[in-house]
Amino acid sequence: MAVTIRDVASAAGVSVSTVSRAFTAPDQVQARTRQRILDAAAKLGYSPNPAARSLRGGGTGTLGLIVPDIANPFFPPIVKAMQARARRLGHTVLVADSDEREADELETIAAVSRRVDGLVLWASTLSEDRLRGIAEQLPVVLVNRHVPGIPEVRISLSAGIAQAAEHLRAYGHRRCVFVNASREELRRGKSVHESFEALDLSLAELGPYEPRFETGVHAATLVAAHGATAVIAHNDLVALGVLHQMAKLGIRVPQDVSVIGIDDTLLASVSTPGLTTIRIDPEEIAVRAGDLLIETIGARAGGAGSSGRTSGAGGGTGFVEIGSRLIPRASTGPAPTH
Amino acid sequence: MAVTIRDVASAAGVSVSTVSRAFTAPDQVQARTRQRILDAAAKLGYSPNPAARSLRGGGTGTLGLIVPDIANPFFPPIVKAMQARARRLGHTVLVADSDEREADELETIAAVSRRVDGLVLWASTLSEDRLRGIAEQLPVVLVNRHVPGIPEVRISLSAGIAQAAEHLRAYGHRRCVFVNASREELRRGKSVHESFEALDLSLAELGPYEPRFETGVHAATLVAAHGATAVIAHNDLVALGVLHQMAKLGIRVPQDVSVIGIDDTLLASVSTPGLTTIRIDPEEIAVRAGDLLIETIGARAGGAGSSGRTSGAGGGTGFVEIGSRLIPRASTGPAPTH
DNA sequence: TGAGATTGCGGGAACGTTTTCATCGAGGGA
């Protein structure tokens, strides 16, 4: 049914080996012959069978990306960027959703692991041992999770948080509230508290809660009780919940209270008022994570062949840190003068 | 390196054929033997190599889904639901993004077509001829696109639009504006105009524009000029643009103007005020499209073998229609009494 | 000009599975 390399070979009057070479190692075949093969392939509409290719041992040409929840607006831009990047490098991306549950995550990984050359695991909930086990089977890059010996992309919110503190301080705020739902990337580096206290800003912490819209709704009513004039929320979604409830309570944003989100998702840019937020660049994450994974795959493939070459960069573990920055919009403003 | 069927076979003391059968046709092997094989496989951590499987001709076990833009908040829930459904049926889903450009779409399809058993093409921009060509190569299901002879899932907004008209009419609105960006699914069935005029509602049409936030911002300023008291927007994103600009103009929603979106994305449920919108159930689409594709794949595989059996359901084309309904929230209310 | 190096290509094994066909033993009807 489908046209195979053999069809192309006989159409071009060469052997299958030569056709294979014409595609995978163009400089090993004479220009004239190659052209003849390419013409024949084009006329027949030939494209190599990836299954056969990967069976032979050439890898699948596919990168796996496992995220906690595709429906979380933070992830789609990352998926998109990683696809674009991978495509340019001749790879495909297989995205899967672990549904934030450990059992599902394991099942998901099992389902895709044989179809990919490597895996980007986002905020995995798996134990260190299990992750090490997976990383033994195939190249893995962790995002927002640290396991010694496994390459990692870390998102640092320090810069963004520090800028947020400066921003609020400059607007004259003194008492702030942080609506927390335990972000892994906040636990590392300078804490939110440190950043705020360094600027003589008091910071009350609410939670930890679930990172949902309703959490923001709930938290909004507590803010007044704290006498705070600024709220920084776990993410944009929670911040929108705060905005929503503030409006319902007749509290004006930003005149009475300022609100800051995290992630700079689409949500933040289309809310009313526009949400001041801490941006994490999805494109940067996608590109760095993708490149790191490809690099790891390459190292594994190359390093496995030579024996005993454990020294140097061969067994080295990649590490990349992604920064963040404040995007001021309309949800923050001068603190009320009283 | 990886454990193969041969390892399992020798561990269980049987031939590879029997191991293969133990997995793919469990009732063709004695219960005792099967258990022995399953134990051995579990102990060795064996899982079949999908590449080898599909090379042999068993299909890839993967469904392709090509959407115009993954970052559009309408799609992630669909992707998620389709993944979940497919997983339960023992398939994997490969999602790709055509970036709304025809050249990219063709390239995307080429990149994934050899890796999947069939394709769900969402709102394809390709010509009928090209789509027919693709559908000849592999099973295809079209969503929001009609080409005779190709299975199709159609989204009907008629019910939702009619309910929106009733809703506005009951609130006493008489003059409405429709911000249009040309939705394929509106061109079919009863038009928006018909639905509104049937209830004696005047409907002015703006556009067509691009379906972006800024479009809503732009359109909002025109609404007042029309003396309209209600706006229905191309989708939730555009509706949010309207909301945003209304707030800036000091026009209250819903006291002065009512706003309705389409899609019921996350955006609608977290906006302030909550956005009244026309819901299209992502789960239903995903399940129906996925099932239709699987059915088409099955028919192709089974029907291709027997010669001349073109009559009956063999060459039949599946067709599924998905409904819609109004979700009233806080962005609609009684028309101002003048 | 002849020996070795290089270049261009063909032959064939190997990848891991499924599936057809053959084999072997047991059970059943005559």
Place this chain on the structure above:
DNA sequence: TCCCTCGATGAAAACGTTCCCGCAATCTCA
């Protein structure tokens, strides 16, 4: 008791590639 059937298993081909070898022809250099 013999033949036939049937059920369980094994042997081997086939799927479409890639890549290691081997072979011939051309090239390089003394």
